[in-house]
Amino acid sequence: xxxxxxxxxxxxxxxxxxxxxxxxxxxxxxxxxxxxxxxxxxxxxxxxxxxxxxxxxxxxxxxxxxxxxxxxxxxxxxxxxxxxxxxxxxxxxxxxxxxxxxxxxxxxxxxxxxxxxxxxxxxxxxxxxxxxxxxxxxxxxxxxxxxxxxxxxxxxxxxxxxxxxxxxxxxxxxxxxxxxxxxxxxxxxxxxxxxxxxxxxxxxxxxxxxxxxxxxxxxxxxxxxxxxxxxxxxxxxxxxxxxx
Amino acid sequence: xxxxxxxxxxxxxxxxxxxxxxxxxxxxxxxxxxxxxxxxxxxxxxxxxxxxxxxxxxxxxxxxxxxxxxxxxxxxxxxxxxxxxxxxxxxxxxxxxxxxxxxxxxxxxxxxxxxxxxxxxxxxxxxxxxxxxxxxxxxxxxxxxxxxxxxxxxxxxxxxxxxxxxxxxxxxxxxxxxxxxxxxxxxxxxxxxxxxxxxxxxxxxxxxxxxxxxxxxxxxxxxxxxxxxxxxxxxxxxxxxxxxxxxxxxxxxxxxxxxxxxxxxxxxxxxxxxxxxxxxxxxxxxxxxxxxxxxxxxxxxxxxxxxxxxxxxxxxxxxxxxxxxxxxxxxxxxxxxxxxxxxxxxxxxxxxxxxxxxxxxxxxxxxxxxxxxxxxxxxxxxxxxxxxxxxxxxxxxxxxxxxxxxxxxxxxxxxxxxxxxxxxxxxxxxxxxx
Numbered sequence: 066x067x068x069x070x071x072x073x074x075x076x077x078x079x080x081x082x083x084x085x086x087x088x089x090x091x092x093x094x095x096x097x098x099x100x101x102x103x104x105x106x107x108x109x110x111x112x113x114x115x116x117x118x119x120x121x122x123x124x125x126x127x128x129x130x131x132x133x134x135x136x137x138x139x140x141x142x143x144x145x146x147x148x149x150x151x152x153x154x155x156x157x158x159x160x161x162x163x164x165x166x167x168x169x170x171x172x173x174x175x176x177x178x179x180x181x182x183x184x185x186x187x188x189x190x191x192x193x194x195x196x197x198x199x200x201x202x203x204x205x206x207x208x209x210x211x212x213x214x215x216x217x218x219x220x221x222x223x224x225x226x227x228x229x230x231x232x233x234x235x236x237x238x239x240x241x242x243x244x245x246x247x248x249x250x251x252x253x254x255x256x257x258x259x260x261x262x263x264x265x266x267x268x269x270x271x272x273x274x275x276x277x278x279x280x281x282x283x284x285x286x287x288x289x290x291x292x293x294x295x296x297x298x299x300x301x302x303x304x305x306x307x308x309x
Numbered sequence: 310x311x312x313x314x315x316x317x318x319x320x321x322x323x324x325x326x327x328x329x330x331x332x333x334x335x336x337x338x339x340x341x342x343x344x345x346x347x348x349x350x351x352x353x354x355x356x357x358x359x360x361x362x363x364x365x366x367x368x369x370x371x372x373x374x375x376x377x378x379x380x381x382x383x384x385x386x387x388x389x390x391x392x393x394x395x396x397x398x399x400x401x402x403x404x405x406x407x408x409x410x411x412x413x414x415x416x417x418x419x420x421x422x423x424x425x426x427x428x429x430x431x432x433x434x435x436x437x438x439x440x441x442x443x444x445x446x447x448x449x450x451x452x453x454x455x456x457x458x459x460x461x462x463x464x465x466x467x468x469x470x471x472x473x474x475x476x477x478x479x480x481x482x483x484x485x486x487x488x489x490x491x492x493x494x495x496x497x498x499x500x501x502x503x504x505x506x507x508x509x510x511x512x513x514x515x516x517x518x519x520x521x522x523x524x525x526x527x528x529x530x531x532x533x534x535x536x537x538x539x540x541x542x543x544x545x546x547x548x549x550x551x552x553x554x555x556x557x558x559x560x561x562x563x564x565x566x567x568x569x570x571x572x573x574x575x576x577x578x579x580x581x582x583x584x585x586x587x588x589x590x591x592x593x594x595x596x597x598x599x600x601x602x603x604x605x606x607x608x609x610x611x612x613x614x615x616x617x618x619x620x621x622x623x624x625x626x627x628x629x630x631x632x633x634x635x636x637x638x639x640x641x642x643x644x645x646x647x648x649x650x651x652x653x654x655x656x657x658x659x660x661x662x663x664x665x666x667x668x669x670x671x672x673x674x675x676x677x678x679x680x681x682x683x684x685x686x687x688x689x690x691x692x693x694x695x696x697x698x699x700x701x702x703x704x705x706x707x708x709x710x711x712x713x714x715x716x717x718x719x720x721x722x723x724x725x726x727x728x729x730x731x732x733x734x735x736x737x738x739x740x741x742x743x
Contacts, residue, residue, distance in 0.1 A: 068326055071361045084358050086330045088323075273330075281337045283330055284414065284597075291413045292599065293392040 066091045066254050067112070067143070067223055072121035074111040081107040083278040084121065089223065094245065094255040096265045096286075098299055099275035105258040106148055108275070109225050112256075113145040114138045125223065140168055144219045148227035150212040154201025158192050161200045161211050165218030178218075185214040188244065206237035213244065217253070224248065225256045230264060242268050262299035266290055274299075312428035312460075313421065316568040317623045324624065328363055328571055331596035336360060336369075339602050342387040345372075345380060346604060363571060366594060367582050371605045374407070377547060381405040387602050388412055398446045399546045400645055400713065406446075409546055410600040416455070418597050422552030422566050423456025429557040429564065429621070430515050430540050432486050434461030437512070439479060441489035441497075442520070443469045443643075448550025449520050453488050456552065462486070472500040479511055487516040490643040491523035491531065491539075492676050498534030499674030508536035517542055519551055521640035522610070522631040528560075541630055547606055548593045554628055562615045562627030569597045572628065573605070574614055577635045585616040590635050591628065609635045637737060641669065642676050644713050648736055651680060651716075654707045658700060659685055664726050671741040679717045680708070686723050 067089040075081040081104045089095045099105050110116040112123055114135030123131045125143050133141075152161050162185055163170070166178045186193035189210045195203070200211055209229055216224055229245065230238040238261065246268040248255050259265040266272060266286045274282040274295060282292060289295050311317050319327070336357040339346040350357060353370045360368065377385060382405075386393065393410035400406065411419065432438065438457040442449030444466055457464045467478050475497055478484065487494065494516060501508060513535055519542040531539040542555035543563050553570055554563035565572050573592040574583045583589045591608045595601075611634060615627040639646045648667055655663040664683040669676065682704065684697065697720055705718045 070326070070329065084333065084361065086326070086333055088326050088330065273334075276337075279337045280330065280334045281341075282334055288414045288417070291417075293388065293412070 066093075066126060067256065068122075068124040069112065070122045070124075072108070072111060072123060073119045074107055074116050075119065076107075076116075080119075081278050082111065085275075085278070085280055087273050087280060087283070089254055089256050091222075091254055092249045092252075093271065094249060094257065094269045096257045096259055096262075096269040096272040097275055098259055098262045098265070098272060098289075098295070100260070100298070102277075103275040104278045105275055106227055109145055109227050109256075109258055112138075113143065113225060115145075136168075139219050139221075142220065142222040144216045144221040144224055146212050146216045146224065146226040146229065148231065150205075150208045152200040152208055152211055152215075154199065156200060157197050158200055158203070158211055159196040162192070162214050162218055165215035166220075168219060181218050181220065185217055188217075188247075189214055204237075205233050206241065209233065209237075209241055210244070213241075221253065223254045223256065225258075227258050228260060229257070230259060230261045238264055260299075262289075262295065310428045310431065310433065311622060312425045316566075317425065317564070317625060319568070319624055321624060324567060325363060327568055328596060329361075331568075332363065332366070332571060332594065333357075333360065335594075335596050335598075335602050336604070338387055338599075339604060343385060343602070345376065345385060349376075366571065366573065366605065369605050371580070371592065371607050372603055373607050374547075374609070377407045378405055380407075382408040383410070386410050386600055388600055393600055395451075396446075397448045397451070397546060397550065400447065407547055409448075412599040415549075415598055415600050418569055419452060419549050419552055420455040420459050422549065422569060423452050424459040425456075425566065426517065426542050426552060426555035427453070427456050427460050427462070427486075429555060429623075430486070430517055430538075431558055432457070432460055432462055432515065436460075436462040436485045437465065437483055438462045438486040438488060439465045439467050439475070439482070439484040441467050441469070441475055441487065441493060447643075448544070448546045449488075449490075449643075452544070452550040452552055453517070457486075457488075472497045473504070476500060476504065476506065479513065480506070483512045485512050485514050487513060487535070487537070489516075489518065490520045491518040491527055492521060492640075492642060492671075494518055494531050494535065494539075495527070495671070496674040498531060501534070503673075508534060511536070513537045515540065517555070519543060519555075520643055521645075522633065524630065524632075543610075543628065543631065545608060545610075547601075547603060548595060548608075549598065553593065557619065557621040557623065559619060559621050561619060562629055564619065564621075564623050564625045564627050567625045570595055572614065572626065574612065575607075577611075583613075585614040585626070588613040588629075588632070591631075607635075609638065611635060639667070639669065639678075639737060639739075641678050641714055646678075646712050646714060650712060651708065654704060654711060655680075655682055658704050658707060664724075665736065666726050667737045669737070669739040669741055676741065677717065678714055679719060680704070681719045681721050681726065683723050683726050684720050 070086050072085040111118050118131050130138050170178050269286050271285050272289045273280050349370050392412050395411040398406040398408045440453050444450035516537045516539045528539045540556040544551035544553040554565040556563050571594040574589040577590040591610045591612050593606050595603045610631045612628045612631045637648050666681045668679040701718050708716045
C-alpha cells in the first residue's frame with residue numbers, strides 16, 4: 066500500500082532522513098519507534114507532502130506521491146493526524162470534524178458528510194454527546210479522539226499518526242490504542258510513529274526502529290520486543306550489572 | 310506444502326522491497342557494531358548510504374573464510390554475548406574454527422527456514438523424523454531439529470550412531486523421514502542390503518540430504534536403495550546452518566530463502582557478478598541475522614541461479630545443485646578437509662615438505678580416505694621398520710585428532726609418486742561416484 070525507497074529529507078542544511086526504505090501492506094498496523102530527533106515526524110511530514118523529499122521514492126497504492134502536494138495526497142486516501150492534535154480550539158467538535166470532510170463537502174455530497182460524521186460518533190460516542198462543545202475545552206484524550214475523527218472524515222485508506230499518546234494519562238493511552246487497533250477492521254491501514262514503544266508494539270503487526278535518520282532494525286512486533294537493543298533503548302529494561 | 314506463503318510466494322517487487330529494507334538496516338548495524346565491517350567498508354571507500362538497491366550490493370567488499378577465521382572467537386558478533394542464546398562452530402578444518410552466535414530472533418528465523426524446507430519436502434505433523442546428523446557444535450542436527458518440531462513432526466535425534474542402530478530405530482520407531490549427509494545415507498542403504506532388510510518394509514518416504522555436494526547419480530541410488538524421494542538442501546554454518554535453500558518435491562533446483570539471504574553468483578576469478586544461469590561462486594549476504602550478520606560471504610561453492618518461477622508456486626529464486634568448489638576442499642563422511650591440512654600434519658611429523666597423494670573411494674557405502682606418503686630419505690633411520698611404523702601411527706592419529714577422519718596412511722618408497730609438475734589438483738584422486 067505504501068512503499069518508501071531511499072527517502073531523504075530535512076530542513077535547510079539539516080539532513081534528517083538519510084535514505085529510508087519501508088513499506089506498509091494493506092490492513093497492517095506498522096509502527097516506527099525512535100528517540101527524539103531520530104526523524105520520525107520528518108518522515109510523516111515528508112510522506113504527507115508537508116515537506117518535499119530530497120531524494121528517493123514514495124509510492125501509495127502503486128502510484129508515486131513523491132512530488133504530489135499535500136491536498137492531493139489526502140485526496141488519494143492518505144491522511145496524517147499531526148503531533149499535538151492541532152485542532153481549532155475555538156470551533157466546536159462537530160465543526161472540527163466536518164472540516165475533515167472539506168474535500169467531499171466541496172463536491173456537494175452533503176449526505177455523505179453526514180453519514181461519515183455518524184460513523185465517527187459511533188466510534189467515539191463521547192464526541193457525539195459533546196458535539197457542540199468547543200474543542201479547546203476538551204481533555205487531551207478527547208482532543209486526540211477529535212483529531213483521529215477529523216482524519217477519518219477524509220475517508221482515508223491509510224492513516225498516519227504522529228505520537229497519538231503524547232501527553233496523555235496511561236489509561237487514556239490505552240483507550241486511544243484500543244481504538245487504533247480496531248481501525249484495520251474498518252479497512253484502514255495504520256502507520257504509527259511512537260515513543261511509547263511498549264503500548265504501540267502491543268497493537269502493531271510490524272515495526273521499524275529509526276535512529277539518527279536511518280532504519281537500523283525491522284521485524285514483527287514480537288521480534289522487536291525480543292530484541293535486546295529495543296528492550297534497552299525503548300522498553301527501559303534494566304540490567305543487573307552496571308557494565309551491561 | 311508452502312509453509313509461509315507471506316514470504317515464499319511474494320511477488321518479486323515486494324520481495325525486493327523487503328530485501329532492500331532489511332539489507333540497509335543490516336548494513337547500518339554491522340557498520341556500527343562490527344569493527345571488521347567498518348574498517349573493510351572504510352578502506353574500500355564505500356558509503357553504505359549509497360547502497361540503494363540489491364544490485365548496489367556489488368559495490369561492497371567481500372567477506373572471506375579467512376576474515377572469519379581471524380575474528381576468532383567473537384569479533385564478528387554484532388551484539389554483546391549476553392544477547393546470544395546459542396553458539397555453534399564450523400569443524401575448524403584449517404586452523405581455528407569459525408564461531409557463530411544466534412540471538413533469540415536468529416533462532417526463530419533459523420527454525421522457520423528449516424521448517425520451510427521440511428514442509429517443501431512434504432513433511433507434516435504425521436511424520437516421524439529421524440535426524441542422523443551429529444548434535445553438537447555442528448549446525449546440522451539442531452538446525453533441523455528445531456524446524457521439525459515447529460512443523461509438529463515427531464523428532465528422533467538419533468545423531469551419530471552406527472548404521473545398524475539407525476536401522477533398528479528406523480524400523481521400530483517407524484521413521485518416515487530421514488535427515489543426514491548423503492554419504493551416510495549410502496552407508497545406511499548398503500547396511501540394509503547386508504542385513505537383508507527390504508527398504509519397502511520400512512516406513513520411509515522421504516530423505517533430506519545435505520552438508521556435502523552430491524549429484525543425480527547418487528540421488529537415483531538412494532531413491533532406489535532406501536525406497537524414498539531423495540531431496541537436496543543447502544546451508545553452511547557461517548550463513549546460518551541448514552535452511553539456506555532446499556528442493557521442493559519437484560526436484561528442480563533449491564529454493565533459496567531470499568527473505569533472509571541475498572544470493573549472488575560471481576566469477577571466482579574476476580569477482581564480477583554473473584547473470585542468472587551462469588555458473589560461478591555462490592555469495593551470500595544475510596539480511597535478518599542479528600548475532601552474526603555476513604556481508605557478501607564467499608562460500609567457495611559452485612552453482613548457478615534459476616530465475617524462472619517454479620511450478621510449485623514459490624516465487625523465490627532457485628540455485629542449481631552445487632557442482633564443485635572453487636578450492637580443493639574434500640567432503641568426507643560429513644567432514645570438510647583441505648589437502649593443505651594433511652600437508653601440514655605431514656610436515657610436522659616428517660620434518661620436511663612431503664610428497665603425498667590422497668585417494669578417496671567408497672566401499673560398501675563407506676567413504677574411505679587413504680593418504681600415501683613418500684618417505685623422505687632424510688628421515689632419521691628411515692630404513693628401520695620400527696621407526697616407519699611409529700611414523701605411520703603418528704600421522705594416522707594426528708589426522709584423526711585434528712580432522713576427525715580415520716584415514717589409512719600408507720608409506721611408499723621415495724620418488725615413487727608421480728609428479729605432474731607439482732600440480733596440486735593431482736594430489737587428490739576421488740574415485741567415489743557422486
